[in-house]
Amino acid sequence: MVLYAFRYSDGRLFILDQTKLPEKAQYMEITGAAQTAEAIKSMRVRGAPAIGICAAYGLCAEARKNGGDREKLIKAAQGLKGVRPTAKNLSWAVGRMLGALDMPGSLIENLEREAEAIRREDEEANRKIGEYLLSLLPENGAIMTYCNAGALATSKYGTALSPVYLGLERGRRFKVYACETRPFLQGARITAYELNAAGADVIVICDNNAANVLRYEKIDAVITGCDRVAANGDCVNKVGTFGLSVLAKEFGIPFYVAAPASSIDMSAGCGGEIEIEMRGSEEMEFFCGRRIVPEGVKVLNPAFDMTPAENITAIVTESGAVSPKRLKSCV
Incomplete structure (x- = not known):
């Protein structure tokens, strides 16, 4: 069985509510930054890389909801940064998304492109980490x-x-x-x-x-x-x-x-x-x-x-x- 902590498709973000495991594998839709913050704080989604990526996609959902209002997005992003202060990935990913706001072109497309890059980079990093660890194990x-x-x-x-x-x-x-x-x-x-x-x-x-x-x-x-x-x-x-x-x-x-x-x-x-x-x-x-x-x-x-x-x-x-x-x- 293939499990995933989150999925972003056609402008919609879904996360696996991990507070319900192992009894139930239930996915819920995240429609904006406030709901993303709640999901991270309550540990419906958790793990340093995952909360960073979900924060990035949550800002994409927020942008679609508010019509790409830049000032509202900046405020939402700043609010997400401190939801769980220990994990570096959260503030790091939000910082990258804030940087994407200054790119030329479509704001929403730029945000979605940056969020996908963060996700893709994480997957590749994890694969490489696995390769190095395999070399250390019998x-x-x-x-x-x-x-x-x-x-x-x-x-x-x-x-x-x-x-x-x-x-x-x-x-x-x-x-x-x-x-x-x-x-x-x-x-x-x-x-x-x-x-x-x-x-x-x-x-x-x-x-x-x-x-x-x-x-x-x-x-x-x-x-x-x-x-x-x-x-x-x-x-x-x-x-x-x-x-x-x-x-x-x-x-x-x-x-x-x-x-x-x-x-x-x-x-x-x-x-x-x-x-x-x-x-x-x-x-x-x-x-x-x-x-x-x-x-x-x-x-x-x-x-x-x-x-x-x-x-x-x-x-x-x-x-x-x-x-x-x-x-x-x-x-």
Whole structure:
């Protein structure tokens, strides 16, 4: 089964509502920037590359709705930039769309051309990342991943999961251990869903079972995605990634971060300079519609954490796999 996080066709944008997975694969139409912002904030669409691309297409939908009013589009674009502040791809893609407003010719056509270029570039970057990761992995090995950095977080293939998809195309089958990823359960709900649909061998584990699996199972590599990479190689990704990097280092297992160049922020000197998004308490207070945290008890719910460069074996971009210390060669 072919799954896609979004589709833009004949001036209409549709996204897969990922809050409903795995029970239901339901697509919804996005008709403008305000609805795009809501879909990103509520994580109906998520994954750094995907939210950037959907923001670009959302501005196309907005342009068609408002008749190509330039001032309204600029205001809408500025509003989209800060919806989720941690992922670099969102502000990067919106910046490119703002640049397209100054191109000669039809405003709507220019926006749609730029959005399609962003999508196409992402797909190609993901394929190249997958090629480089395949070269680092045994023929039919086992990997552990965290959150969801697959096809449903990007235009195609994914970043961390790209070698799994390319491997399937070439008869190489990897065993994938997917951490459930509390509290939003992107690993259990989304990674497992898309890999199972693709025919991959996927095993879901509780987050607190990761150490045990890394100790006793033959794991060849831990591969994660990344929402923003600092100039020194520190990587900010879904909260829990840092802990997994510590475990991988303890057990001598390579820890690879898959990130397109659009996720690299050379203006951030280190991970500590990157804003960490805080999510609402309700994501932790309730589970399957049932309250699990007593009323009146405080919760701490950051969406991301920072993995220091020294815990990372290599950052894999479309330009190759490099040590975090040599990151500048990829930009």
